[in-house]
Amino acid sequence: MEYSAISLRSPRASVVYTGPHDTDTCQGWFDTASQEEKEDYFRYLGRRADRDVAWEFIRMAEISVADTAILQLQDVLGLGKEARMNTPGGTGGNWLWRYRPENLTRQLSARLAEITKVYDRS
Incomplete structure (x- = not known):
């Protein structure tokens, strides 16, 4: 996946x-990005943030002016x-990922509710 700034x-x-x-x-x-791609990502964020990468992308999506923000559950x-979920052109291992109900915690729900409220996406 190539880095493309929102x-x-x-x-x-x-x-x-x-x-x-x-x-x-x-x-x-992020785990497989080149150093140059990571540097582009850090510049776009305006800071070095190599932890909680998915939530940085979630924040960028939520803060955007787009009417609709869709957050992939894996993120x-x-x-x-x-x-x-899927690797185009691949013949195996696609569409096998499933979430586990125990991963949907109250803490995660509260975090998602907070960012949704902060950026007025409710």
């Missing part, structure tokens, strides 16, 4: 998302490449 000047009548089913998770992308859970 523009805060995106049109309002648009959808922003952390990733589709055909790309790696945000954490998976909300902060999962890496092991949670990738």
Whole structure:
């Protein structure tokens, strides 16, 4: 997955998302990104943030002007490449990832509720 900065000047009548089913998770992308891609990511954020990468992408999606923000559950859970849903052109291992109910904790729910409230996405 190539790094592509989310523009805060995106049109309002648009959808922003952390990733589709055909790309790696945000954490998976970061784990395999080149140093140059990581530096681009840090410059876009305005700081070095190599922890909680998925939530940085979630924050960028939530803060965007797009009318709709879609957050991939794997990113909300902060999962890496092991949670990738699909690899186009691949013949095995696709569509096997499943969430575990015990991963949907009250703490995670509160964190998601807070960011949703802060950026007025409720």
